Amino acid sequence: MGRKFFVGGNWKCNGTTEEVKKIVTTLNEAQVPSGDVVDVVVSPPFVFLPLVQSLLRSDFHVAAQNCWVRKGGAFTGEVSAEMLVNLGIPWVIIGHSERRLLLNESSEFIGDKVAYALSQGLKVIACVGETLEQRESGSTLDVVSAQTKAIADKISNWDNVVLAYEPVWAIGTGKVATPDQAQEVHAELRKWLHKNVSAEVAGSVRIIYGGSVNGANCKELAGQPDLDGFLVGGASLKPEFVDIIKSAL
Numbered sequence: 001m002g003r004k005f006f007v008g009g010n011w012k013c014n015g016t017t018e019e020v021k022k023i024v025t026t027l028n029e030a031q032v033p034s035g036d037v038v039d040v041v042v043s044p045p046f047v048f049l050p051l052v053q054s055l056l057r058s059d060f061h062v063a064a065q066n067c068w069v070r071k072g073g074a075f076t077g078e079v080s081a082e083m084l085v086n087l088g089i090p091w092v093i094i095g096h097s098e099r100r101l102l103l104n105e106s107s108e109f110i111g112d113k114v115a116y117a118l119s120q121g122l123k124v125i126a127c128v129g130e131t132l133e134q135r136e137s138g139s140t141l142d143v144v145s146a147q148t149k150a151i152a153d154k155i156s157n158w159d160n161v162v163l164a165y166e167p168v169w170a171i172g173t174g175k176v177a178t179p180d181q182a183q184e185v186h187a188e189l190r191k192w193l194h195k196n197v198s199a200e201v202a203g204s205v206r207i208i209y210g211g212s213v214n215g216a217n218c219k220e221l222a223g224q225p226d227l228d229g230f231l232v233g234g235a236s237l238k239p240e241f242v243d244i245i246k247s248a249l
């Protein structure tokens, strides 16, 4: 099927100028598989985007962690998709569970954001995932399907979308999904896309996993047939991010 492996590093709300420079130096010096084998995208906080973009090796790319839902204007504190395009930022993460849960972003709002960002020419890492409560009540597949539907309802072209499955109970907890748990949801998401979007999209969209991925557990997860990469939080701030990139091989 030829889906290129994708490794994203979500730095979240972390870092000082010095720390950011250090991470970028580590990445720039790393021996990793070529850009033909893996897409590497790191996502610093907005304020560090220009710095990271100017220092980062040219085969790695940057993503913003969010953007405004429509054209910019009188929206204090927001950053528009147009601004990211203006700075040459190619990617944006949309719908991360921390924004869904802590900032009350609804699935519909996220669908609108994905559509607007794509319309401006950005590539989107769109996140879905269930809470522990939802998993324990057996509604995981319903939840991730509904979150994916809210995106599918608003877009017609998936070429520039990477779908990130991030179970909330695995984020920052050290409790990684087992390879079987991840594979099950990834396969179901692909089935959902096949049925509700198209066979082509189901076959070509990369579905990446996020939640307590580290240098030790990445290899086994990467071996799952429907798992096309990772969105890494905590470990993306450490040198072991390089080992996660290497799991593409």
Ligand SMILES: O=C(CO)COP(=O)(O)O
Binding pocket: 010, 096, 166, 170, 171, 172, 173, 174, 210, 211, 212, 213, 231, 232, 233, 234, 235
């Ligand atoms: O939320 C995540 C990436 O977006 C995952 O975070 P952790 O890797 O820290 O669990």
